[in-house]
Amino acid sequence: MDALTSAQLAALRKGMEPYVVFNEAEWIVFIQHISLHNFKKKQLFAEAGKVCSHFGFVLKGSVRYYHIKDGTDITGYFSFENEYVSSYTSFLTGEPAINYIEALEPTQIIVISKKNMDAMLANPMLAYKMERFGRLLAEHYLICYEDRMSSFITQTPEERYLKLLQTGRDILRRMPQHYVANFLGITPVSLSRIRKRILVEHK
Amino acid sequence: MDALTSAQLAALRKGMEPYVVFNEAEWIVFIQHISLHNFKKKQLFAEAGKVCSHFGFVLKGSVRYYHIKDGTDITGYFSFENEYVSSYTSFLTGEPAINYIEALEPTQIIVISKKNMDAMLANPMLAYKMERFGRLLAEHYLICYEDRMSSFITQTPEERYLKLLQTGRDILRRMPQHYVANFLGITPVSLSRIRKRILVEHK
DNA sequence: AACTTTTCTTATCTTAAGTTAACGTTTTGA
DNA sequence: TCAAAACGTTAACTTAAGATAAGAAAAGTT
Numbered sequence: 001m002d003a004l005t006s007a008q009l010a011a012l013r014k015g016m017e018p019y020v021v022f023n024e025a026e027w028i029v030f031i032q033h034i035s036l037h038n039f040k041k042k043q044l045f046a047e048a049g050k051v052c053s054h055f056g057f058v059l060k061g062s063v064r065y066y067h068i069k070d071g072t073d074i075t076g077y078f079s080f081e082n083e084y085v086s087s088y089t090s091f092l093t094g095e096p097a098i099n100y101i102e103a104l105e106p107t108q109i110i111v112i113s114k115k116n117m118d119a120m121l122a123n124p125m126l127a128y129k130m131e132r133f134g135r136l137l138a139e140h141y142l143i144c145y146e147d148r149m150s151s152f153i154t155q156t157p158e159e160r161y162l163k164l165l166q167t168g169r170d171i172l173r174r175m176p177q178h179y180v181a182n183f184l185g186i187t188p189v190s191l192s193r194i195r196k197r198i199l200v201e202h203k
Numbered sequence: 204m205d206a207l208t209s210a211q212l213a214a215l216r217k218g219m220e221p222y223v224v225f226n227e228a229e230w231i232v233f234i235q236h237i238s239l240h241n242f243k244k245k246q247l248f249a250e251a252g253k254v255c256s257h258f259g260f261v262l263k264g265s266v267r268y269y270h271i272k273d274g275t276d277i278t279g280y281f282s283f284e285n286e287y288v289s290s291y292t293s294f295l296t297g298e299p300a301i302n303y304i305e306a307l308e309p310t311q312i313i314v315i316s317k318k319n320m321d322a323m324l325a326n327p328m329l330a331y332k333m334e335r336f337g338r339l340l341a342e343h344y345l346i347c348y349e350d351r352m353s354s355f356i357t358q359t360p361e362e363r364y365l366k367l368l369q370t371g372r373d374i375l376r377r378m379p380q381h382y383v384a385n386f387l388g389i390t391p392v393s394l395s396r397i398r399k400r401i402l403v404e405h406k
Numbered sequence: 407a408a409c410t411t412t413t414c415t416t417a418t419c420t421t422a423a424g425t426t427a428a429c430g431t432t433t434t435g436a
Numbered sequence: 437t438c439a440a441a442a443c444g445t446t447a448a449c450t451t452a453a454g455a456t457a458a459g460a461a462a463a464g465t466t
Contacts, residue, residue, distance in 0.1 A: 067357045076356045089346045099353065131334040138341035143292045145348035150302065152355045152388055153279045154270045156454095157423080177444065185355055190423055192445055359424095360453080379413065393453055395415055 004036050004110070012057055012110050015082045019136040020129045029125055033116035039063075039103035046087040046101040051094060053114040055086030061107025064179060067099045075182035078104075080170055084137065085109065104175075157186045158194050207239050207313070215260055215313050218285045222339040223332045232328055236319035242266075242306035249290040249304040254297060256317040258289030264310025267382060270302045278385035281307075283373055287340065288312065307378075360389045361397050 009031060013022070022030055037056070039045060045063055046052040063085050065077040076099065079085040090097035091114060120126045121134075151160050161184055164172060171180060178188035186194075212234060216225070225233055240259070242248060248266055249255040261282050268280035268290075279302065282288040293300035294317060323329045324337075354363050364387055367375060374383060381391035389397075 067353060069357050074357050076353055088342075089349045092342050092346060128331050128334065131331065131338050135334050135338035135341055138338055138345050139291075139295050142341050142345055142348065143295060145345065145352060146292045148352060149348060149355075150270060150279055152352075153385065154272050154277050176442085178442095182356065187424060188444075189425080189446090193423085196445085381413070390454060391414075392416090392455080396453085399415085 004031070004034070008036065008059055008108075008110070011059055011082070015057055016133065019140075020133040022129065026126060026129065029123070030120070033112060033120055035111050037109050037111050039107045039109060041103055041105055043103050044100060045085060045103065045109065046090070046097050046099070048098055048100050049096050052087035052090040052097045052101075053094075054111050055084060055088070055091050055114075055117070056109040056111045058083050058085055059108040059110060061109075062104045062174060063101050063107060063109075064104050064175075065099055065101050066182075073100070075179040077183065078171060078175060078179075080174070084141075088141070152185060157184055157190065158197070160184050161191065161194055162198070207234070207237070211239065211262055211311075211313070214262055214285070218260055219336065222343075223336040225332065229329060229332065232326070233323070236315060236323055238314050240312050240314050242310040242312060244306055244308055246306050247303060248288060248306065248312065249293070249300050249302070251301055251303050252299050255290035255293040255300045255304075256297075257314050258287060258291070258294050258317075258320070259312040259314045261286050261288055262311040262313060264312075265307045265377060266304050266310060266312075267307050267378075268302055268304050269385075276303070278382040280386065281374055281378060281382075283377070287344075291344070355388060360387055360393065361400070363387050364394065364397055365401070 012034070013027070016022075036059075039061070045056065048068065058079050058081050060081060062078060062080045064075055065079075065087075066073045066075045068074075085101060087097035087099055087101060089095070094114075117130070120130045151163065155163070164180070164184065171183065175183075177191060181188040181191035184191065215237075216230070219225075239262075242264070248259065251271065261284050263284060265281060265283045266288050267278055268282075269276045269278045271277075288304060290300035290302055290304060292298070297317075320333070323333045354366065358366070367383070367387065374386065378386075380394060384391040384394035387394065
C-alpha cells in the first residue's frame with residue numbers, strides 16, 4: 001500500500017470523468033479514501049469463500065476473474081487498464097464471493113474499501129456524487145452484462161468468437177487462448193477447432 | 204393510461220422500499236411523474252429497433268423479453284409482479300433496443316418515462332433519492348446478471364435446469380416450457396430430453 | 407361442442423462440443 | 437541455460453445438442 005503519484009491520481013480522475021466530476025474540495029476528501037496496491041503476477045485481488053470488501057480501478061496491468069469447478073479453473077471475465085474490478089456481488093451483498101480474481105501480470109490497482117465507500121456515501125459532502133457514480137458505474141456494467149447475456153442466448157460459440165474478433169481486440173491480443181475459450185463459454189479444444197473452421201472457410 | 208388507485212400506489216411504494224423510502228412531500232411529487240398502462244396479452248412494452256424510452260414496475264401480470272433471430276423468437280428473460288421491466292440498455296443509452304418485451308397476459312404496469320426520470324434526477328427535491336434508487340436498482344440487476352452469467356460459464360444446461368428447479372419456481376410454474384428452454388440457452392426439444400433424463404435418473 | 411392453435415414429447419439424423427491424450431512449441435523461472 | 441510448466445493444435449472417441457418432422461395432448465377460441 002503506497003502513496004499515489006499525481007499522474008496516478010490524474011488517471012483515476014480521468015477514468016471517473018464519464019461518471020462523476022469532482023471539484024477540488026471534493027477531490028481532496030475523496031482521495032483520502034483510496035489507496036494504491038501493487039499486485040504481483042498471480043496474486044489474488046479476491047478469493048472464493050471470502051467476502052470481497054473492496055473494489056478497484058486498474059491503473060496498470062490486468063486481472064482475470066475465474067471460478068474453480070471440479071478442480072479446474074474457468075475464466076469468466078477480465079479487466080484491463082482504466083477499468084474497474086471487483087467481485088461485485090460479494091462487494092455489494094457482503095456475502096462470500098464465489099469466484100477468484102487474480103493479477104495476470106504485475107498490476108497496479110487503486111482500491112476503495114467497502115468501509116470507505118460507505119463512509120463517502122454517508123458524508124454529505126460526497127454523498128450525492130458518490131450515489132451518482134455508483135449508479136452510472138452499475139449501469140455501465142449492467143449494459144455489458146445485458147449484451148453478453150443476449151449473446152449467450154441468441155448466438156452460437158462460433159458467432160460469439162466472430163463478434164469478439166471485431167470488438168474484443170484487447171482480450172484477444174493479451175489473453176491466452178484457453179482463457180478466451182472459457183470466456184466464450186467453451187473449452188480450449190473447441191475454440192481451437194472453431195478457429196480452424198473459420199480459417200478454412202474464409203480463404 | 205389511467206389514474207392510479209391508492210392500492211396500486213401502495214404496492215409501488217412497497218416495491219421501492221428496499222431501495223428508497225420517500226417522505227410524504229417527496230412522494231406527492233414523485234407520483235406526478237408516473238402513469239399506469241394496461242397491456243393486453245401480446246401487446247408490446249418495448250420493440251427492437253425502437254428506443255425504449257420508459258421503464259416500468261409490474262403491478263399485475265407478466266412480461267417476456269425476446270429476440271428475433273432468423274425469423275424465430277428466442278426468450279431471454281421474464282418479469283413478474285413487483286419486478287421492474289425495461290429494455291435497460293436502450294433506456295440507459297438512448298439507442299434502439301435489440302429485443303422485444305411483450306405482455307404474456309393482461310398486465311398492469313406503472314410506467315416512468317425517460318423524460319420524467321431525467322426530470323426527477325434534475326429536481327433538487329428528488330435528485331438524491333432518485334440517484335440512490337437508480338444505483339440500488341442497477342446493482343440489484345447487476346447481481347442477477349452476474350449470477351446468470353456465471354451459470355452459463357460454469358454449468359451445463361442440465362445443471363442450469365436443476366438450479367432453476369430449486370430457485371425458479373415462478374418461471375417454471377407460469378411459463379411455457381419452450382420459453383424456459385430459451386431462457387436456459389437451449390432449444391425446447393433439448394429441454395424435453397433433459398427433463399426425461401432427470402426423471403429416469405432420479406427414480 | 408367443434409375447431410384451431412399452442413405446447414410438449416418423441417424419433418431420426420446431423421452437427422458440434424466435451425473428454426482425453428499425445429505432440430510440438432513457447433514461455434517461465436530456478 | 438536448462439528443465440519444467442504452460443500453451444495450442446490435432447486426433448479419436450463419446451456425448452449431447454441442433455434441426456426437422458410427426459403426433460398426441462392441452463389450451464384457447466368461436
